[in-house]
Amino acid sequence: MNLLVTGAAGYIGASFSYEALKKGFRVYGCDNFINSDETNIKILENKFPNDFIFEKIDLSTELEKVKNFISNKQIECVIHFASLKSVEESEKIPNEYWRNNLDSTFNVxxxxxxxxxxxxxxxxxASVYGQSKIQPLTEDTNLIPESTYGKTKLAIEFILKDLAEKSLINVASLRYFNPIGSHKDGLIVESISDNQSNIMPKIIRVALGVDKKFTVFGNDYETNDGTAERDYIHIEDLISGHLDAVKFILHSKGFIELNLGTGKKVSVLDLLKTFMAASRKEVPIEFSSRRAGDVPVCYADPTKSNKMISWKSKFGLKEMCEDSWRPFQNSDEFKGKS
Ligand SMILES: NC(=O)c1ccc[n+]([C@@H]2O[C@H](COP(=O)([O-])OP(=O)(O)OC[C@H]3O[C@@H](n4cnc5c(N)ncnc54)[C@H](O)[C@@H]3O)[C@@H](O)[C@H]2O)c1
Structure with a gap:
């Protein structure tokens, strides 16, 4: 079966493409490298020379290119990962987040x-939920995103739902919680370049000595230890949820929203403690004030995904930290890379 994967060079798009290719899918991947480089594409092209086909496309501006890329390729499902994704950055350049994320989706x-x-x-x-007092979050929780990033995701869900209600498309919208870790095969690794906004690359950079300190934003939240609590999910669990969603949506009609999380909340300090035990590395920290757009607590009720797509997460926090660190154990290889 043939798939179109947008954002195929990125952390999750490349991890998904790799698993899908291993399972025998043919993947048409595209990306404009705005938040990635060619590393993952080269890996996928080398490993799957016949079944991974890539084209550099800016989805937000190059409609004709997208059309030509997928024309007559017998693609059966699109997995739309391409997006700008930093909560922090979206508060600084909201126009660009609206333009890129919405225009890319319209063109797809x-x-x-x-x-x-x-x-x-x-x-x-999960940022579509915003600051809900009711936790864990079910898919029926009120949707009041805090950040411009979260608002772009909610706006896209609205558009997709409307089109699905008019029988024009069938959509599984997967609300990810906090994916971390690298693929166990060690081929696709989450980038730790200095423009990465996710928490684990920042922790790893400090463990490697590339950065001096890890900044914890906010230690005055109403949580057990004052730091924000999140639902971290192993990248492989997240990817298996996508494969289940692809299977599901090919035989379903309409729009379905599904949480992909473990259902367990973990504070920033708990994550750091588990990471330091797994890596046997010190990660010096400093506390800073809360970040705009961040919420105190956010974790999933994954019951609907369990039921509707028969998906369940398997990996715990210890394994997430071990698999995040493993590719970087040989620190010399990565030192100074940014
Ligand atoms: N990583 C997370 O913590 C997380 C959490 C929730 C949701 N998501 C969503 O998952 C998706 C993938 O996230 P990721 O962590 O792999 O991010 P990523 O930045 O590593 O990958 C996204 C890819 O999309 C590409 N892209 C962006 N705009 C594009 C455009 N106009 N045309 C072509 N390519 C474009 C980027 O270059 C990048 O390679 C995103 O939609 C993100 O919003 C991620």
């Missing part, structure tokens, strides 16, 4: 329409 939808393609799996985010 237009190309799908021209090709008569209906099945879509969308990368949404």
């Amino acid at each position: 939808l237009k190309a799908m329409e021209d090709e008569g393609l209906k099945a879509l799996v969308f990368s949404s985010s």
